[in-house]
Amino acid sequence: MCFELTDFQITLNNEALFEPFSLHIKAGQIGAITGPSGSGKSTILSDILGVLPAIFSRSGNIRLNEKDITGLPTGQRHVGIFFQDDLLFPHLNVFENLVFGIPAKLSKKEKAQKISSALSHAGLQGFEKRDIATLSGGQRARISLLRTLLSEPKLILLDEPFSKLDEELRDQFRSWVFKQIQLQDIPAVLVTHDARDIPESAVKIELEVSYA
Amino acid sequence: MNTFKRLAARGTLFGASPWITTSIFLIPVVVGLLGTWLPAFGWLPAIDSRRFSLAPWQQLFAYPGADSAIVKTLVTGLGASALALLITLLILIGLYPSKIFNQIERSLAPLLSMPHAAFAIGLGLLIMPSGWLVRLLATFTEALSTPPLWTTFQDAQGISLIFALALKEIPFLLFMSLAVLPTLKAKQTLALAGSLGHSKRYAWTWLLLPRLYKQIKLPFYAVVAYSLTVVDIAMIAGPTTPPTLAVLVNQWFYNPDFQYRMVGAAGATLLLLINVVTLLVLHLSEKPLEKLRTAMLNKGAHHRKRFHWETPAAIVASLSLIGLYIASILQILFWSFASRWRYPDLLPEHFSLRSWGRIFNRIEEPFFCSFWLAVLSAFIALVLTILMLENEVRIKQRKPGFDAQRSVLIVYLPLLIPQIAFLFGFQVFLIQTRLDANFYSLLWSHCVFVIPYVFLTLSGPYRKFDQRYSVAAVTLCSCPAKSFWKVKFQILLRPILYAFATGFSVSIAQYLPTLFVGAGKFSTITTEAVAMTSGSDRRLIAVMALWQQILPLIIFLLATLVPSLLFKNRKAMQQSSI
Numbered sequence: 001m002c003f004e005l006t007d008f009q010i011t012l013n014n015e016a017l018f019e020p021f022s023l024h025i026k027a028g029q030i031g032a033i034t035g036p037s038g039s040g041k042s043t044i045l046s047d048i049l050g051v052l053p054a055i056f057s058r059s060g061n062i063r064l065n066e067k068d069i070t071g072l073p074t075g076q077r078h079v080g081i082f083f084q085d086d087l088l089f090p091h092l093n094v095f096e097n098l099v100f101g102i103p104a105k106l107s108k109k110e111k112a113q114k115i116s117s118a119l120s121h122a123g124l125q126g127f128e129k130r131d132i133a134t135l136s137g138g139q140r141a142r143i144s145l146l147r148t149l150l151s152e153p154k155l156i157l158l159d160e161p162f163s164k165l166d167e168e169l170r171d172q173f174r175s176w177v178f179k180q181i182q183l184q185d186i187p188a189v190l191v192t193h194d195a196r197d198i199p200e201s202a203v204k205i206e207l208e209v210s211y212a
Numbered sequence: 213m214n215t216f217k218r219l220a221a222r223g224t225l226f227g228a229s230p231w232i233t234t235s236i237f238l239i240p241v242v243v244g245l246l247g248t249w250l251p252a253f254g255w256l257p258a259i260d261s262r263r264f265s266l267a268p269w270q271q272l273f274a275y276p277g278a279d280s281a282i283v284k285t286l287v288t289g290l291g292a293s294a295l296a297l298l299i300t301l302l303i304l305i306g307l308y309p310s311k312i313f314n315q316i317e318r319s320l321a322p323l324l325s326m327p328h329a330a331f332a333i334g335l336g337l338l339i340m341p342s343g344w345l346v347r348l349l350a351t352f353t354e355a356l357s358t359p360p361l362w363t364t365f366q367d368a369q370g371i372s373l374i375f376a377l378a379l380k381e382i383p384f385l386l387f388m389s390l391a392v393l394p395t396l397k398a399k400q401t402l403a404l405a406g407s408l409g410h411s412k413r414y415a416w417t418w419l420l421l422p423r424l425y426k427q428i429k430l431p432f433y434a435v436v437a438y439s440l441t442v443v444d445i446a447m448i449a450g451p452t453t454p455p456t457l458a459v460l461v462n463q464w465f466y467n468p469d470f471q472y473r474m475v476g477a478a479g480a481t482l483l484l485l486i487n488v489v490t491l492l493v494l495h496l497s498e499k500p501l502e503k504l505r506t507a508m509l510n511k512g513a514h515h516r517k518r519f520h521w522e523t524p525a526a527i528v529a530s531l532s533l534i535g536l537y538i539a540s541i542l543q544i545l546f547w548s549f550a551s552r553w554r555y556p557d558l559l560p561e562h563f564s565l566r567s568w569g570r571i572f573n574r575i576e577e578p579f580f581c582s583f584w585l586a587v588l589s590a591f592i593a594l595v596l597t598i599l600m601l602e603n604e605v606r607i608k609q610r611k612p613g614f615d616a617q618r619s620v621l622i623v624y625l626p627l628l629i630p631q632i633a634f635l636f637g638f639q640v641f642l643i644q645t646r647l648d649a650n651f652y653s654l655l656w657s658h659c660v661f662v663i664p665y666v667f668l669t670l671s672g673p674y675r676k677f678d679q680r681y682s683v684a685a686v687t688l689c690s691c692p693a694k695s696f697w698k699v700k701f702q703i704l705l706r707p708i709l710y711a712f713a714t715g716f717s718v719s720i721a722q723y724l725p726t727l728f729v730g731a732g733k734f735s736t737i738t739t740e741a742v743a744m745t746s747g748s749d750r751r752l753i754a755v756m757a758l759w760q761q762i763l764p765l766i767i768f769l770l771a772t773l774v775p776s777l778l779f780k781n782r783k784a785m786q787q788s789s790i
Contacts, residue, residue, distance in 0.1 A: 051683055054610035074683070075690040087684045090784035091702050100698070101688030133783035151688045 035207030080153030101151025229599035247637025277454030289440030306526020334540025441630030590715030717764035
């Protein structure tokens with residue numbers, strides 16, 4: 001599995017947000033995009049997801065596993081996203097949240113097994129029936145990532161994933177997230193303004209604001 | 213179903229929804245207005261009148277009591293609107309934000325759900341010389357041992373009509389204000405003004421009210437239009453000889469002499485004119501008032517120690533408001549079960565089910581007619597509203613700067629034009645196209661008034677929905693339909709059901725559309741209740757008013773209970789955010 005952006009640039013009213021760049025990452029690898037606020041980091045993720053507002057336009061290619069995905073609707077891109085807010089569905093319990101994205105072809109029993117083992121790997125065994133609102137911020141963040149990974153995306157996007165967690169939790173959670181992504185063996189694109197969030201091994205892209 | 217899916221997939225259904233809705237509104241309004249204007253100038257081929265003339269207008273102004281009816285219309289309509297606005301503002305200034313206010317907020321839904329006619333009937337029974345209020349006074353004084361000869365209801369000055377209208381509109385204006393207070397940052401403004409040494413009243417009067425007024429301007433205009441031109445409430449609570457212009461117009465339309473159709477059309481057009489001029493004057497007076505405010509504000513604040521009367525006054529006002537609602541429901545309830553209830557007794561001597569039994573024989577048909585009209589019109593309105601709001605989401609996705617407020621004006625249109633100004637013309641149109649006395653035409657006419665309220669109730673919470681939930685859901689399950697039904701629809705279930713209940717109760721409360729479009733073939737519990745108020749036994753009137761109230765109340769109860777039960781173990785879903 002691999003993911004690439006080539007000569008990628010986004011423009012707003014004929015003005016480029018940043019200098020064009022290319023990024024090529026393989027399964028288990030993380031591409032980290034940094035840049036000052038307003039440089040268009042999150043806009044890049046919207047475009048990869050397929051929800052770029054029409055006032056923006058893009059040049060360059062987005063390819064996932066050698067396939068151009070720019071023409072596909074969001075639901076068919078097999079791209080997962082992890083926001084800084086967990087966005088767990090408040091009307092569903094932990095199990096229902098997790099089962100939401102699991103491919104339908106699996107049997108009920110297989111789904112339950114997957115969820116139970118994912119929860120215990122995350123140190124949350126037996127949490128299936130818990131109400132989301134009763135969980136701590138750290139627990140919610142972990143369940144949210146599990147939910148994304150269980151939907152078996154071919155690429156995962158991380159949008160400022162750690163910025164809302166407190167210092168203590170942050171280091172621990174960060175290394176857990178990167179480990180999970182490696183286990184899943186998919187490429188990941190990380191967007192952050194904090195250099196500490198970027199692992200050593202990451203392919204780094206620093207956006208250059210274009211003043212053209 | 214397949215075509216539906218294909219349309220939905222291409223987004224055509226979303227794009228078409230504003231057009232479908234607009235035509236549901238515009239066809240009856242445009243056709244109806246034209247169909248009223250032409251007869252107003254003598255053109256009504258249905259009765260073989262094909263020459264334009266001013267005769268209907270001359271007949272209108274020559275009619276005994278016409279001028280007094282016009283004056284009464286202005287006095288009651290403007291009086292009620294002004295009173296409703298002032299009390300709404302008083303309650304906001306005195307009590308927002310506070311614990312009492314939260315209590316009031318919670319009681320708004322049942323108050324709003326009460327049909328206008330039922331409330332007017334209850335209020336009437338309560339304040340009549342033989343009602344509870346006088347009976348209560350009679351326990352203190354010998355002087356009232358026989359019912360006094362005061363006219364406290366349907367008085368010639370229209371005071372009881374003003375009160376009935378104002379009391380019914382205050383909850384609506386409060387509800388509409390509540391929706392916009394967060395966007396005005398009212399709490400923050402009050403806190404800031406307080407830290408600068410200004411009183412709450414100063415902050416409200418000079419900083420918040422002008423902005424609040426701008427936001428609730430359209431609902432207020434709807435209140436003005438309604439108060440000036442309402443027929444059913446004016447028949448129940450208004451003066452009689454002569455009544456208000458709207459009631460007079462309605463009588464002309466139903467005069468056995470067909471010539472009066474044209475006088476009625478002229479009267480309806482005059483009412484429209486009065487309405488348009490009033491709203492225009494209100495609109496034009498905004499700029500000068502704004503200049504005045506800026507001038508006053510620039511003079512600086514006077515830090516005089518003054519008595520803060522507004523909080524106690526607001527408490528009295530809101531307690532009386534809620535008290536009157538409760539008292540009138542209880543008054544109806546007691547009358548409906550009373551067999552013998554002598555004057556100054558506070559309670560009936562004997563209770564019986566006789567009145568309920570007598571009504572039961574004649575309720576079945578109107579009951580089911582009301583029920584199906586309300587269910588279907590609320591459902592159609594809900595589907596169209598959700599499609600339109602989803603369409604908005606789609607447009608915003610393409611153009612983030614899109615201003616959704618523009619669509620609001622068109623939604624308000626049916627609420628700003630007097631019903632009586634176009635329903636006659638619409639009826640003529642239906643007769644000519646042989647669509648009259650047809651259930652679907654009746655349903656259509658109900659939708660015209662139900663859709664705006666459903667849209668207004670749902671659009672706030674719907675637009676506040678965090679769209680990232682939907683993005684997350686689609687990326688997880690790859691299916692936009694599943695992500696809508698399982699996530700967005702369910703998270704918004706509470707406001708969606710609430711909007712449905714609102715639409716349902718609006719349909720139940722409709723009087724004129726059923727009267728005109730139903731053409732005598734269809735009657736609802738509301739048309740029956742209004743028909744009974746002239747002359748029937750007050751026990752029977754009470755039973756009818758209760759029936760009118762039971763249906764919306766049950767639906768509102770379900771709309772609150774269902775989500776509470778469904779999400780009883782979900783803490784984050786418990787706060788009732790309507």
